[in-house]
Amino acid sequence: MSIRDLIEGKKKWRAHVARVKALPKDYQIVYKEIQNYLFKVGPVELTEGTGMLSGIIDLFEEGAAMGKGVLEVTGSDVAAFCDDLIKDSKTFADILQESVDQEVNKAMKKVPDKKK
Known part of the structure; x- marks a missing residue:
């Protein structure tokens, strides 16, 4: 990543x-909670720019412009709202799970079969 990319990324983040x-x-509070939730459990793509987060802001801007409360936009279960957003995305938990499975399978191949 070049310095130019870093500077451009920083500009985009500041605009975000x-x-x-x-x-x-109220929208800011819920957005921060969504952001924290997604950073902890969220999709791998979340760290590749602000695409999903920008989409949430778009949705929130529309809701606010229509005079809706934030929970009218997300529903009362904000975690479920987040889970629905990332249901088809690969998460860090998925990567960890795959890694553990691969390591166990690799280790088990080295263990002699005791059934014989």
């Missing part, structure tokens, strides 16, 4: 943060 700060306070 400015959009969040322009949202009504």
